[in-house]
Amino acid sequence: MKVLIKNSFATLALLACLTACEVDRLPETNISDETFWRSESDIKLANNYLYTFLPGFNTEDNWSDDAFGLAANNISDGSRLAPATATNDYNNVYNLIRAANNTLEKAPRAAGAVSPAVMDRYLAEARFFRAWGYYSLVQKYGTVPLILKTLTEDSPELTQPAASRDEIFKQMYEDLDFAIAKLPTPTALGNADYGRISNTAALAFKARVALFEGTRAKYHKYGDPNTHLTLAVNAAKAVMDSKEHDLFGNYFDLFQLAGEGRQNRENIIVRQYGVSNTDRVSTHNYYRGSLETGNMNPTKSLADSYLMKDGLPVSKSPLYKAPVKSVDVFTDRDTRMSATFMKAGDPYMTTKPIFDIANLVFNKTGFTFRKYANIDDWNTQASTTDRALLRYAEVLLTYAEAKYELDGAISDADLDLTINRLRARGGVAKLTNALAAANGLNLRDEIRRERRVELAQEGFRYWDLIRWKTAETELVKPVLGNYFFKSEYVSSTVNLTPDNYIIVQAANFRKFDPAKDYLWPLPVNELALNPALQQNPGW
Incomplete structure (x- = not known):
């Protein structure tokens, strides 16, 4: 049995009361501090709870132009309204942040029983997950309250205004740098602790965070894009230079049981489910459901x-x-x-x-x-197939994109180091500056294309459109499907384009307002609970 999964679900029972959201003003945990936080096993058990917040399988690609479901999606077609009450996109993330803050405050009570290096490792895990939570919030809402301690019902932080983007990213980078310095390598984690966050996981996630903000700042015209892009290049290169990771040989098997465990060095962060249908704790129904x-x-x-x-x-x-x-x-x-x-x-x-x-x-x-x-x-x-949340392929793509965005160009050597390794796995000819010039290709567009196909169905596309400021162009287009092969499709009533492609949603049913839709609306009840919060523009 995967130890992480088993312990995580045990922790759910023991630490359920830690799920109180900061903004809901629920009371502190009633787990007795006199009988907990005394040993390494206590701290590890508390931290295992953090892993339960790693996202499972979902249909978030329907937010983008990559996918469509059984019905229209109010995010991708611009028809949503500000929610009346907080959803998991907001509350659940603060639950994670609260749990991370709880470990950071209380784990040091076990200092007498735990070595400084071991203590730092678990504090580093907690800081990683705090950064993970704030990244999810800032992606959607832009600015949110920055809570760095557990709160009680009368904490003044409950009515503080949102922190600036700069403050939030500064804190995320500090948390991730601590995690990078204090977490073990994947090799040191070995099979026994496979699935726990490693130092290269913190590096790879830092690269993701920095690429997002660097490109968003560049194309939305604010801040200092190059500072973030430089961090993205350096963090991605550090993962590459570590030699801890490599590409898995078979792309399809990456997403099957054959691609699980330490033998697949491409997976850097995964949401674990189990070993088999007879040796499991958690399962999903993503394929059929x-x-x-x-x-x-x-x-x-x-x-x-x-x-x-x-x-x-x-x-x-x-x-x-x-x-x-x-x-x-x-x-x-x-x-x-x-x-x-x-x-x-x-x-x-x-x-x-x-x-x-x-x-x-x-x-x-x-x-x-x-x-x-x-x-x-x-x-x-x-x-019980694990969900890959961060792969080495993403690190290569991040390096290539950040290099290009910094310099306005990319060398063939860097393309060989990154993009062309992915193309080789897909049986596609190399991308070179000469090929691009000879065929009228834009290298930036080709790097973005590579990211789109390599990471398809993995939840990236919507956020890429947001940071590139292209959502206002792409999401207003009609949603089209396959060519209508009349001899193969079962008799159906479908709308078709003049050239015989399936029309799934016409352009007149799609809109994206660049004045408001690049940020999500804060839940209305959160504004009532905290008058210092301000709704995002246009909502």
């Missing part, structure tokens, strides 16, 4: 992003031929497409072992996602 049933389906926009194997887009490659049947869509393409999209002949589900064509009743785009698809999981509805 979200993918096969159509709660999240890939779009034509995503499909068109995959290159031909000569390294050119379909609009420029001489290899491209208009498809006659559905499997033709995958001919001579980046193999990551056939690992991410279902195609005729792929294993599918128990009641239909072999996939032929998407069912338009459920899969509205005429496409079906394939990552994490597994017939056994469909049958049992209880998968």
Whole structure:
């Protein structure tokens, strides 16, 4: 049994009262401090609770232009309203921050029984998770109260105003730098502690945070983008130079049981579920509940992003031929497409072992996602396949993008170190400055394309559109699906473009207001609880 998972769920029972949200003004934990915080095992148990906040499988890609569900999404089509009450996007994150602050305050009580190095390791885990929480908040809301201690009902911090972006990022970097210095390497963690946060996990996450803010500041025109971009380059390069991580050989297997555990050095942070269906604590039903049933389906926009194997887009490659049947869509393409999209002949589900064509009743785009698809999981509805949350591939992409954004150019050597390693796994020709120049390609766009296809279906696209300030261009476009292969699709009533592509949501039903939609609305009840908070502009 994975020790982390087992202990995490034990902690849920022991530390349930730690989930009080700062802003809800609930009282302190009633776990007796006289009988807890006395040993390393106590601190580890408390920290295991932090791991339960790592996100599980979801359909957040529906927020973007990469995916569409069974119905319209009010984030991607711009129809949402400010929520009346706090949701998990706000409250649950402060629960995590509170739990991290609790460890930081109370773990030192065990100093007499725990060595300074061991103590620092657990404090570093807590600081990592505090940074993880604040990153989630600042992505959405921009500025929020910066709470660095546990609060009681009469704490003055309950009515403090939001901190500035600079203050929040400064704190995140301080927390992550402490974690980088004090956490063990993945090698030191070994098999026994696989799944716990390592120093390279803190470095890789710092690179993610810094790339987000560096590019957001650059394209939204505020702050000092180059400071963040430099941090992103340096943190990503430190992960690369550590030699602790590498790419996994098979892209499809990355998202199967075959890609789990220490033998897969690409995974840096994962949400763990179990070892097998007979040795598990937590399970999910992502494949049957979200993918096969159509709660999240890939779009034509995503499909068109995959290159031909000569390294050119379909609009420029001489290899491209208009498809006659559905499997033709995958001919001579980046193999990551056939690992991410279902195609005729792929294993599918128990009641239909072999996939032929998407069912338009459920899969509205005429496409079906394939990552994490597994017939056994469909049958049992209880998968233990881990969710990859941060992979080495992302680190390579971060390095390439941050270098380009800093310098306005990228060398072929750096492309070989990063982008071209990913392309090689997908069977795609190298990206070079010469190839780009000869074919009228923009290197920035090609780096962004690589990020889109490599990390497809992993929850990145919406946030990329936000930081690049392209959501106002991309999210107002119509949502299109696959070419309508009349001889293959079951008779359905669908709307089609003049060139025979499925129209899933027309452009007149989509909007994105750049004056307000780049930030999320704060819950209305939080504004009532704390009059010092101000609603984000336009909401």
